[in-house]
Structures are given as structure tokens and as C-alpha cells.
């Protein structure tokens with residue numbers, strides 16, 4: 001046998017063994033996630049993330065700082081990220097999924113009018129491993145859903161695209177104004193999301209968006225700039241009967257945990273924002289957020305969700321360099337579907 005064939009055979013054997021090991025993992029219980037990652041900056045979090053041995057890594061946007069209408073530039077920046085050796089170590093043993101926010105979309109705080117969004121979507125799908133023949137490639141937008149685990153220990157991750165269809169926001173004196181009738185998801189994505197939630201058999205359902213879902217007070221991009229869309233999402237989460245919905249977000253270069261309690265969510269609806277894998281908002285001292293139940297964290301961070309199937313709870317953590325835990329929130333799992 002030629003040396004090249006021996007090498008290819010060994011590579012294939014190794015690849016299949018890794019894939020098999022991944023699919024055999026049971027129960028599925030640890031999900032690591034993060035956002036805001038400069039491809040050309042030091043990336044000290046991959047080692048502690050790998051040391052946590054997650055069953056999944058979720059990119060939550062600004063996965064690279066593309067900021068370009070030129071696809072060759074975006075492609076080169078994704079390649080730079082893929083060349084990071086510590087990221088490669090994690091990827092060799094851990095499935096990766098993800099969705100973009102604005103910087104990897106191609107334009108800071110961008111929305112539906114970004115001309116290169118179709119080509120950019122394909123590059124993002126390449127980066128997060130969406131197969132060439134996947135049906136998601138044939139539709140508009142970068143949203144996907146992924147279900148892991150087996151039987152009554154399933155986890156669903158719903159990755160929302162808050163850029164491709166998003167209406168324009170006006171900014172005055174550095175404050176984003178409300179767009180009362182504007183859309184975030186677009187009607188096709190809403191229909192898809194409703195179906196994903198209603199048919200979900202998962203006991204834990206993680207919804208991911210680059211933009212923060214719950215906060216209403218700060219001046220930056222957030223779902224609350226589109227109040228009808230935020231309300232529609234909350235209403236849908238409540239009416240769909242989906243079990244243990246937990247919101248995950250990025251973008252802000254800070255980390256925080258929030259809890260919304262109202263008649264629809266008597267046990268509370270939680271959001272964990274984890275942002276700043278390579279840089280954070282070092283100047284921030286305080287930001288008003290009535291829903292925050294943790295410290296406001298402005299250190300490099302990633303998130304970790306650990307599902308304890310026996311005690312039926314999800315432990316959400318914000319972690320940082322050397323695996324330090326900056327915040328923790330225990331969330332009880334919903335007992336059963338409402339319908």
C-alpha cells in the first residue's frame with residue numbers, strides 16, 4: 001500500500017472513531033457556549049472550555065470580526081479562526097454548531113439590507129459545519145435547530161438569525177430607538193420557530209440569539225428595540241408548551257444572568273448572556289437592568305450549561321480563564337409539556 005493510502009486509511013479510521021464516540025455519548029449533559037471572538041487576538045478560553053469536556057460547543061455570534069462586504073476577506077478570517085490550534089483541539093472531540101451576529105454577518109449592527117448576506121450565510125454555514133446538501137442551505141437566512149440526546153433526555157438548541165431579516169434601527173445620540181412595527185425574525189422564520197417549539201420533545205430547549213432577548217433598559221441593540229417581536233416570542237414560548245426554555249445571547253462584551261417572572265412564567269424565564277471571548281467592555285461599571293440576577297461581569301467569559309437529569313435541573317454558569325466560575329444559576333426543569 002502506498003504511504004498516502006495508509007495515511008488516508010488511518011485518518012478515516014480516526015475520524016470515524018471520533019464520530020462514533022460522539023454519537024455514543026449518553027447522557028448528553030454539558031453545553032458550552034460563547035460569543036465575540038476576534039480571530040486575530042489571543043484566545044485563552046479554549047483550554048478551560050476543553051477541560052470542561054462539553055458535549056457541544058455553540059457559537060453565539062461575532063464568531064469572527066469579519067466586518068467586510070468582500071467575501072474573500074470573510075473567508076480568510078474564518079480560515080484564520082479555524083487555524084487556531086486550541087480551537088482545533090476542542091473541535092476534534094466536540095461537535096460545533098452556531099449562528100452569526102453582526103460582525104461575522106459582515107456589517108456592524110447590520111440588518112436585512114446587507115447586500116452580500118446570501119454569500120456570507122454560506123460562509124457562516126461552512127464555518128459551523130452545515131453539510132453541503134443540508135436543506136437549510138436551500139432557504140434564506142442562517143437559522144437552524146439541533147437535537148441531541150436520546151429518549152427522555154433530549155436537548156434542543158434553536159439558533160435564531162437576528163440579522164438576515166431584521167428591519168432597520170435608527171440611532172440617536174448613541175441610543176437605538178424603538179421600531180414599534182419592525183421585524184427581527186421575518187415571517188418564514190417565525191413559522192419555522194413555532195413549529196420547532198410545538199413539536200419539540202426535548203426536556204431542555206435552548207434558544208440562541210446574538211442580540212439580548214429580555215433587557216429593556218440599555219441603549220444598545222436588543223429585542224426590546226422591536227417590542228412586538230419580543231412580546232411575540234414570550235407569548236410563543238408560553239403558548240407552545242415547550243419544556244424548560246432557556247435564552248442564550250451574546251454581543252454585549254459583558255456577561256450576566258437575567259430572570260423574567262410574570263403570569264406566563266411563574267417559575268421564571270432565564271436568559272444567560274455570555275460575551276467576550278477575546279475582549280470585554282473593560283470601562284463598564286454599572287448598567288441598569290432590572291431583570292439581572294447575577295453580577296455584571298466584564299471579564300473574558302464563556303457559558304456552561306450542565307444538565308443534571310437525575311435531579312431535573314440545569315446549572316448555568318458563566319466561566320472564565322483557568323475555569324473560574326463568575327456566576328451560577330440553578331434552573332429547575334419544567335415538569336412536563338403543558339399540552
Ligand SMILES: [Fe+2]
Pocket residue numbers: 061062101102103210251252
Ligand atoms: Fe454583535
